[in-house]
Amino acid sequence: MKKIYEKNELLFAIVWIVVYCLVSIPVRGSLGDESMAMLAGLAVIAAGILIFVKRFHLEQTYGLIKWSGSAKDYLYFLPMLGLMTGNLWGGVGIAYSGIGQVFAVLSMLLVGFIEELIFRGFLFRALLKRNSPSLAITISAVTFGIGHIVNLFAGQADMETLIQVFFAIAWGFLFTFVFYKSASLWVCIIVHGLVDVFSKFAAHESNSELVYIIVTILISAAYCGYLSKKQTALKWE
Secondary structure: OOOHHHHHHHHHHHHHHHHHHHHHHHHHHHHHOHHHHHHHHHHHHHHHHHHHHHHOOOOOOOOOOOOOOOOHHHHHHHHHHHOOOHHOOOOOOOOOOOHHHHHHHHHHHHHHHHHHHHHHHHHHHHOOOOOOOOHHHHHHHHHHHHHHHHHHHHHOHHHHHHHHHHHHHHHHHHHHHHHHHHHOHHHHHHHHHHHHHHHEOOOOOOHHHHHHHHHHHHHHHHHHHHOOOOOOOOOOO
C-alpha cells in the first residue's frame, strides 16, 4: 500500500474503495449486517486503515486530529445533528434480535469510520491535489453516492437503491464541506456512524423516509452554501 500511496494517491484511494466493496458486499448479501463475519471484516479494514495512517504519521493529512474550530462558525453542527436522527422520524423498531443487533450496531459504527476515511480522507485529498476545491468536493460527494449502487449486489431493491444514491450524495456534499472547512474528520465520522446505527432502530415507514430524504437534500444544500462562505481552517495542498 505504501508504494501505491507514494506513486499515485488517487489509485491508493480507489484500491481501498475496491477492497471495502469486495469485503462488505458479499458478506452483507449472504449473511447480513447482523453477522459476526460482517463485523470481523469491517474491523480488519478499519484496523488496516488506522495502522497505515498512524505508521506514516498521516493523521493531520486525513483529518484524524482534534477539531479545534469555533462551533459557532458551524452553527454548532445543528443541521447535521438534526438530520442524524432522521431514520427515527417514522418510529423506532429493532432490526435484528439478540446479539445480531449488537453486531449490526458495531458494524455501522465501523462503516462510518471506514467510509469517511476512504471517501473524505483518501479520495477527496487525492482529488484536491489535482482539481479545484469545488470540483474535488463534487466528485467525492457524487462518487460516494453512486457507490451505493453496489447495494444492488447485496440484494437491495432497485428503487430503494436509487433513492439511497441521492440521499448519500446529499450527505456526501455535507460531510466533504465540513471536512474541507474544518480539516478534522471526527465530526463526520461520528455523525456518519450514528446515521447508520439509527437505521438499525428505524421503523422504516415509507412516508417518513421520503420526507427524511427530501429534508436531507434541502438542508444539505443550504448548509453547504453557508459553509462555502466560511474560511478554511488550513491551506490545503
